[in-house]
Amino acid sequence: MTSSPREHSGLWVAVASFVLWGLMPLYWHLLKSVPSLQIVAHRVVWSALLVLAWLLWKQGRGWLRAALERPRAAWMLALSGTLIGFNWSLYIWAVNAGHVVESSLGYFINPLLNVVLGVAFLHERLRPVQWVSVALAAVGVVWLTVQFGQPPWIAICLALSFALYGLLRKLLAIDAVAGLGVENLYLLLPALVVVMWGETHGQGGFLPLGGAGWGAGADALLILGGALTALPLIGFAYAVRRVPLSAVGLLQYIAPTLQFLCGVFVFHEAFDTDRLVGFAFIWVGLLIFACEGWWRLRRPAVPVTA
Template sequence: MADRTGKPLATTGAVPAAVVPGNGDSPRGFLLAAVAYACWGFLPLFMKGIAHIPAAEVVAHRIVWSVPLVGAFILWLGRTADLKVALRSPRMLAMAALTATLVTFNWGVYVWAISVGRTLEAALGYYINPLFSIFLGAVLLKEKLNRAQLVAIGFAVAAVAIIAVDAGGLPWVSLGLCVSWGFYAFFRKTLPVGPNQGFFLEVMLLSVPSLAYIVYLESSGQGHFTDTGIADVVWLISSGVVTAVPLLFYANGAKLLRLSTIGIMQYIAPSMVFLIAVFVFHEPFGMVKLMAFGLIWMALVIYTGSMLVESRNARQAAASLKA
């Protein structure tokens, strides 16, 4: 997920649910996933360009303009059967409404954070997300944590504590993004539809209140689509493009990659967001934040190393069974 921002869904082990373990990586899959992560990495630059528009209005347009793009893609693929089943199932519609609510909250916090100069906090939230997903798996699914995962989670908690003490309060932007996306990914796994169809179902459900909100803004003179010039029109329509297109690239690339490859690639986007925050937006990055991010980076190195070892052991075990 998608996210950050349309970013990819992660399982409780922070590996996208759409990915199926395979024998190797496809160059085409790597390219598609890399394009998706790069788009998400550059997303703060786009959001900064529309920082003068309220976050709620931006999110509403992201939803509305995503619908025709993803809908056309699904029709082109001829994969509408899952949607027809979902639309006839009250349980699936209820779960889609829940995940749609979570992703809307996530998008709203993200857009607002960029607009008010808190991009570093957004990057921190998405760095923490894989570790929070592991925590969710332990708490909700009773998955057993290994020693490396426990250490990694401990480092993440310490990083949040350092920032909280320095700021005089919890970094709610980071935690809001992390928690909302973590639960979104967790519940999204219960929707037995493909990633493209699931995303379309979510934005389709959201499109009705979003469109009503846009109509209200425009009719009351508060909107930016009809009253403020062609530039805002282009920006707002493009918000649907930058939301839907990376997700489509990712969904079709991830299934051609190994779990371990996606597990490493997921750090591309928050790393780019971090660099943009520091070197383009010039957000303050003092010693305290350096200590906190340092702990997070150490945690991710430990977690990723553990994941790669487990992946290698699983492949060796599978190979020995075939022998």
């Protein structure tokens, strides 16, 4: 079966989005001289400006009212905005503190954690093969905990915050870009406070309001970081309407794979045999999970007889 032009374009947009997410450690590493909290604050500010401009252009001034008319939208988007802000903050800190490999582990765990949350909150039932996948991932996390004396907290917090974020957005069922716009509005004022506090207390350096400045290159990277935050999300929203979810589910592993490769081969982070064993359990669980899901979606439907 050949794909339609609509599916073909959606597929390439999805690939581009996941590749961009996967290579983001390289980008944030260029801003290593900027305090992580300032990077996050600028990321929110510039992402908000881009997303809000997009929404005003595409949907007009009534987009916010339409988004918040949904029941529970105001408080759920406030909570999801807090979760994604925490996720961004921890991820940027982890990248610039030399924990890219562990960060990638969080996004490998995330799909399986989504399944667990589906059981806990949406009353979904797991098939036996899915339980095997979750169990293998749990064994991998326990192995890493025993070998290194503590759980991989960065990976667990990244996976949990993003999985809870996804659960809230699924329960609300709002347009991806409009939801991101409301979340950014909630985060915008705190982000502006952080930016201005940094500029007036010796931790800023933008344009150069806070002293010597970080340099024009860092300023440009901070502004562009807002676009690199919003564009993959917009691209993802575009793609999921055109590409089968089974394909999107497999493509999502592009991002943590590229993050992992960046950590090992670009930043030369430690990845010894003990880490390999723990990761291997999780990778095998993911492989079983992905293959079983793909097989069930691709097999022909059984005709119903009277």
